[in-house]
Amino acid sequence: MFDIDKWQEIIATIKKNKMRTFLTGFSVAWGIFMLMILLGSGNGLSNGVAQNFMRDAVNAMWMWSGRTSIPYQGMKENRQIRFTNSDYDLIKKIPETEFASGRYYISGNRLAYGNEFGEYTAITCHPELKEVESIEMVQGRFINEVDILQTRKSVVLGQDIYDALFKKQEAIGEYIKINNVPFKVVGICREGGGTRHRNAYIPVSTGQKVFNGANRLHNFALTINAQSIEESKAVEEKVRAALARKHKFDPTDRAALGSYNKLENYLQTMRIFQAIKIFIWIIGTGTLIAGVVGVSNIMLIVVKERTKEIGIRKAIGASPSSVVGLILLESILITTVAGYIGLVLGTGLMEGLNFFVEQQYATAAASNNGNGDIIFRNPTVSLNVAATATMLLVIAGAIAGYIPAKRAARIKPIEALRDE
Template identity: 70%
Template sequence: MFDIDKWQEILATIKKNKMRTFLTGFSVAWGIFMLMILLGSGNGLSNGVANNFMGDAVNAMWIWSGETTVPYQGLKSGRPIQFHNEDYDVLKSLPGVESVSGRYYMGNTRYSYGSESGEYTTVTCHPELNDVDQNVMLEGRYINKVDINEKRKVVVLGKDIRDALFKDKPALGEYVKVNNVPFKVVGVCVEPESTRNRNAFMPVSTAQMVFNGSNRLHNFAITINGKDLEESKAIEEQIRNTFARKLRFDKTDESAMGVYNKLENYIQTMRIFQAIKIFIWIIGIGTLIAGIVGVSNIMLIVVKERTKEIGIRKAIGASPSSVIGLILLESILITTIAGYIGLVLGTGLMELINYLMMQSAGGGPQQGETLFLNPTVDFGVAVAATLLLVVAGTIAGYIPAKRAASIKPIVALRDE
């Protein structure tokens, strides 16, 4: 195995047959390279989509009111459905519901501070909204229960609003005017799934009081404890049935009350990507098989070309095992080096693409949505694929080498 003369002979053979060696190595390297590209791309797409879902809680659900489209219990169609504060308490009491935030819609409102002003979106909410949106606080705090109970005039600004109104000045503790009503800034946040942080958050009870909202709510953002799609759908059906009875509309009338179940969407999307991963594996295995076939064909040619050489070696006393071992060591050396090159190139290309995608996204996925993230391949899979090609090359060389080594020297010397 470590006979220096043997290795010198192998290297001399490789140097003498450059094209044959290149073709053998290329078959191996290309198979590993393409497998790394395919698996890395599949993982990158899957991770990117999963990361975009993580901007909000995966178990989030949004509920909004609409207008009936079918008559119900003597009531005509076209009747608007409205949520109120008591419906917030109803939702909180339902089993399977974890966090609930009611929202009163204000739309675009004018914010001003000193000589600076602009129109931004105001989100009125309960503290639990952050369980759904999972905003990241840069300064200060989020809305809390005391703000709700005491109807405090406080506001949490999105980073872009803070930058536009305050420039380089500190914002915490200052007062901004919201439609000419002063509100104290208690926090600054960013939304992980957004590149534009132009939303401001204020207590829903304060908004109802100050901006004539009475006890009206337009929608709810909630989280549920459904562990799978079946549990999630059961909780959704329970919510729909409860409100259908309370607000008197047909439970099958989806226009009366809309529901977006993020867990359902997340599970369905990830199932699609699992199918894509399986498809990628099929293509990758096909590429490996093509590499194995290429190596096998070249090794058959190698042994055929060296049949006369094998006869000479046997004639001067070489044992069949030494002849076979020489050919196998050459095969193992070429496939191992070529497999490593394919592995490094494939992994390096995936890391380069990931780096460029991260840079174009502003330094990281938290700055906005990305469709490609962390396209890594499991190291064990990469090594196993490389070893598979090495073993395949070894077997491909062993079978014809053994057959050639079993031929009598005189017959081998006559081979053309």
């Protein structure tokens, strides 16, 4: 292994056939380079999608009312299902519910401050909507329980609304008008999951009272205790069954009660990315194997060219193991050095791309027009993967040289000396 003469001979052979060695090494370097690029790109897409999901609580669920499409217990279809505050209380009592908020929509949302005005979305909600939708407070506070109990005319403005109405001036404590009704600004926020912050949040009790909503609610946003798709579906069906019993509609009627289960969507998406990663490994490994096959073919040619030399070695007493070792070392050297170069170039390119992506993300996050949403994050390859790839290279080099080495070891000295 550490025989200086053997290594000098290997290096001399490589120098003698520079172009052949270069092309052989290039095929291996290209294979590992592409493997790193594919793995890094797959990680970048997976991380970006996962982070966008994290903008809202991953275990969030939204439910909204509609019209029945199935007759139920003697009642005809096309009945309007109307949620009320008591439905919110019902959902809160379900043990698997973590956070929940009812919402009542207000139509014609004209927001004004002084001479500035615009059309935005006013959302009436409970305080826990902040947790469900991962709302980030920039200034002030969010809606609280005191606002609900005292039906305060408090409002939390999205960043875009604040920028448009106040032009960077102090807003906390000021009054704006929502459909000509004055509301006191108590906070400024950025909404999770979006790049536009054009929602204004007010207490649900205030919205119902001021805008003639009585005790009406249009939908619910909640988070649930669930770690798998099966658990998530079970909780969803439990909530659906409770509301179906109260409003007398078929629990399977999706038109009467619509829903969106984010955890189910998230887990299914992550499974797709796991499958993509496996596919990437297959493609990358196949590319690497193609390079290794090229190395093996070249080493067969080397053995053929050096048949007489190998015969002389064996004639003067060289053991088969020393011949095998010589061929194997040359194969491993070419494969490992070329593969390491491809590995360094691939990971280096991914690190450079990651730096650029992070700069773009930081710029987007610092701007007032978005919260830095991006679908491609941290496209790097982990140290474990790099170590695994390096190990594969060494093994691949050994495999590539084994068959030619065994052929060289079987050469009989008398036949080798006759070879032309």
